Amino acid sequence: xxxxxxxxxxxxxxMEEQDDTVVWLTQAMRGAGGELDLLLTGDSVNYAVAAQDxxxxxxxxxxxxxxxxxxRDIAALIAKKAEVYLLDEDCQELGVSGPDLIPGVLPxxxxxxxxxxxxxxQVWRW
Numbered sequence: 001x002x003x004x005x006x007x008x009x010x011x012x013x014x015m016e017e018q019d020d021t022v023v024w025l026t027q028a029m030r031g032a033g034g035e036l037d038l039l040l041t042g043d044s045v046n047y048a049v050a051a052q053d054x055x056x057x058x059x060x061x062x063x064x065x066x067x068x069x070x071x072r073d074i075a076a077l078i079a080k081k082a083e084v085y086l087l088d089e090d091c092q093e094l095g096v097s098g099p100d101l102i103p104g105v106l107p108x109x110x111x112x113x114x115x116x117x118x119x120x121x122q123v124w125r126w
Contacts, residue, residue, distance in 0.1 A: 002035045004120040010043035012126075020047065022126045023073045030080045037083040038074075039108070039116070045090045048074050048105045071102055078104040085116065 007022050026036045040047055047070040054067035078084055088107040091097065098107075108116055117123055 001121045002037070002119065003122045003124060004037050004039055004117065006039045006041060006123060006125040007044040007047070008042050008125060010046060020044075020068070020070060020073070023047070023070065023077065026082065027073065027077055027080065030077065030082055037085070037120075038077060039085040039087065040105075041087040041090055043090075043094070045086045045094060045096055047071070048084065048086055048101050049096055050100065050102050074105065075102050078102070087113075 005022055005026050007020070010020075012020060012022075023038070026038055029036050046052070050071050052069075052071050054064065054069075057064040057067055074084055083106060084104065085106045085108045086096075086101070088109050091107060
């Protein structure tokens with residue numbers, strides 16, 4: 001069964017868990033033989049920006065000692081042969097462009113979503 005995970009809300013639990021829970025779940029299930037791919041939409045397209053660094057993140061006296069590395073996590077998914085798509089219009093709206101992105105992410109236009117969704121048995125939206 002092929003599943004497309006759509007992330008619509010960015011940076012959920014990245015402070016508590018040091019990763020995005022849906023990206024982590026996709027990696028874990030992919031590692032167990034699941035056929036899961038990922039579509040980043042809205043603010044989550046930022047996950048694919050290569051030059052992110054959350055080191056030094058702090059709130060008052062609290063410091064994040066193990067900051068998330070979402071570009072590393074996305075690259076690991078691509079290395080596991082997962083397809084990672086980005087909604088092109090959301091990238092344009094946020095000023096994210098090709099040179100900024102991790103190699104291997106696949107931009108897709110909003111108008112091409114029906115065809116993409118049709119390739120999957122299930123679509124999970126987070």
